[in-house]
Amino acid sequence: MSGVFLSAMLAFSSSLFAQYAGQDALASFPADTQQMAYTNLATLRTLPQYPLIEAHLLSPQLRNLETLLRSAGVNPERDVNELVLGWRGDLQDTTRFFGLAEGNFDPNRVHDFFVNNKMLVQRYSGYDLYAFGSGLTRTEMFFTFIDSSTAEFGRLGDLKALIDVRTSSRPLLNSNADFRRWEGDLDGLAPQWGISTGQAAANQAIPWLTQGGKIQVDPSALFGSVKAVLYRMDWGSNIMAHLSIICTNPEAANGFNQLFTLLRSAQPAVSQNISPALSQILQNLNVQVDGSKLNLDASASISDLSQLLNAPPTTEGQK
Structure with missing residues (x-):
């Protein structure tokens, strides 16, 4: 799993959060989006545990984004309230993400900064696209302001796809009835949650179903029986991870x-191959079947959960 994907894994257990970016992302992300991760930074910043959360929240790519925004006069800690990340295309390239940020921005100030410092600005469909580097390599990130409260970012091709959605020249994610329903199920429950479909869902389910990758399962077979993964985290006296694996049929869930x-009965035999923390998480999982859905609940520390939730997908069985 991508390190960035952990940014949607820490949350409250309240239904009173004001959330708008999740629905806005459905109307902004392209229809071929396979994975999205929502974070309400404004809410998380009110927590006394926020410094610990932040240490596990930001990937190197997001930290670089933060650094450039600060140099351009944007303070992410103050100005960004909600963040939604998305993934499409080659999901093995975990650094290829795009996103939507909502908060309070000063587009004119950023534009002047780039112009005065002779930094690259591209024009596309009426929007100024600002490069995070030279803009000459295909892996570099760009960002743009939709207005003073909304910004979008990603690699050039992905950012252009987001703009194409806004100009109605590309289908939007909101046209996917399943994705729209799942977003509605999660929106407002917690300040951080996420949805994975397709191969992204299989990649996320694999660590839970294979003892953190120590028990081999053919990902292609798993991909055929996992339709989606929905998840959120509840923060109380302990951190509770809630993950729902939505299968194609009840037989797969069972x-x-x-x-x-079987994994629990085999735990003593495989425990020497995994960390004590991960072994404890897996052993204490609460598992329930609800029709075609498998619900998993686990309690652990942030760092312990990251070992499981951020485990790299196995390549066994892939060609």
């Missing part, structure tokens, strides 16, 4: 439930 039963 099969995974049986797999967890």
